[in-house]
Amino acid sequence: MxxxxxxxxxxxxxxxxxxxxxxxxxxxxxxxxxxxxxxxxxxxxxxxxxxxxxxxxxxxxxxxxxxxxxxxxxxxxxxxxxxxxxxxxxxGADAAVSGVVRVGAPDGFGVGFLASRLARLAARHPDLTVQLVPTPRGFSLSRREADIAVMVGRPEAGRLVARRLTDYTLGLYASRGYADANGLPESLAGLSEHRLVGYVEDLVAAPALNYAQEFLRSWRSSVEITSAIGQLAAVRAGAGIGVLHDYLAADEADLIPVLPGARAMRSYWTAMHENLRDVGRVRAVSDFLGEIVREAQRDFVIAADGPAHGR
Missing domain, CATH: 1.10.10.10 (Winged helix-like DNA-binding domain superfamily/Winged helix DNA-binding domain)
Structure with a gap:
């Protein structure tokens, strides 16, 4: 031959x-x-x-x-x-879960929510290594930058297995110190008279992450930070009023809601390359993400009827 x-x-x-x-x-x-x-x-x-x-x-x-x-x-x-x-x-289904799984996620979800729960996954699967890569940008699953990606909004069509993880809401918050020193606005229009904390506009990774425009079209930040966790820290320290993830901010003792009837809503999705759907270690991590989000569901969505509410 x-x-x-x-x-x-x-x-x-x-x-x-x-x-x-x-x-x-x-x-x-x-x-x-x-x-x-x-x-x-x-x-x-x-x-x-x-x-x-x-x-x-x-x-x-x-x-x-x-x-x-x-x-x-x-x-x-x-x-x-x-x-x-x-x-x-x-x-087979009874094989031990082992190896490395890389999870890419926005920093709010990755650092603020997932990181503190990974000890539980480690105890469940001692031979599994989870690499958490929390950044505000997207991940290329085809290039294997991540095995599982947590994304804001449904991923684009491709050779992906996608699942809606949860909706989540965002609201306006300020520190108690800022409120005592500057007062709080009585309407969304009044936000323009306050110091505001937001994203660096030209570095917003996707249109869905431009939350502030839903609250005030002319939003102008005095402090701009590309990280959701960074914005939370800045607002907590009194830098101004910011749009924060409710599941991160609602239980912060030093923060108070501003115009609580106004909220925005987004959705987290998980996605993996279709080649990985039957790989035990990847499936175990994907199932764990669904499990911990279901347990904390009440923290992710705060109902509101305000004008700044949309998907």
């Missing part, structure tokens, strides 16, 4: 190429894989030689897939999906 380029493919080389394609940068992929950058480049070059096709184009700030590279990534992800599904089937 005549030997073809595909018959000579080394799966380990393919795995390394897939990691580089997902990282978008040879150096970043090498660090993740624990390899020398030169070694990874050489292995990818060998794969390109075996296939007779250029897979990656090196740029100053990263690498781009060629058409051949994109086609190979798609094929390799199908193979990877089959391997993961076979592994899950062979291990």
């Amino acid at each position: 005549q030997e073809t380029a595909f018959s000579r493919l080394n799966w380990d080389d393919c795995r390394l190429f897939l990691a580089a394609a997902r990282a978008g940068q040879i150096l970043a992929a090498a660090r993740t894989l624990g390899l020398n950058q030169a070694t990874l480049s050489r292995r990818i070059a060998g794969l390109e030689h075996d296939l007779g096709a250029k897979l990656l184009v090196r740029r100053t700030h990263g690498s781009e897939l060629t058409d051949a590279g994109a086609a190979l990534v798609e094929a390799l992800e199908r193979v990877e999906a089959e391997l993961l599904a076979s592994q899950a089937h062979l291990q």
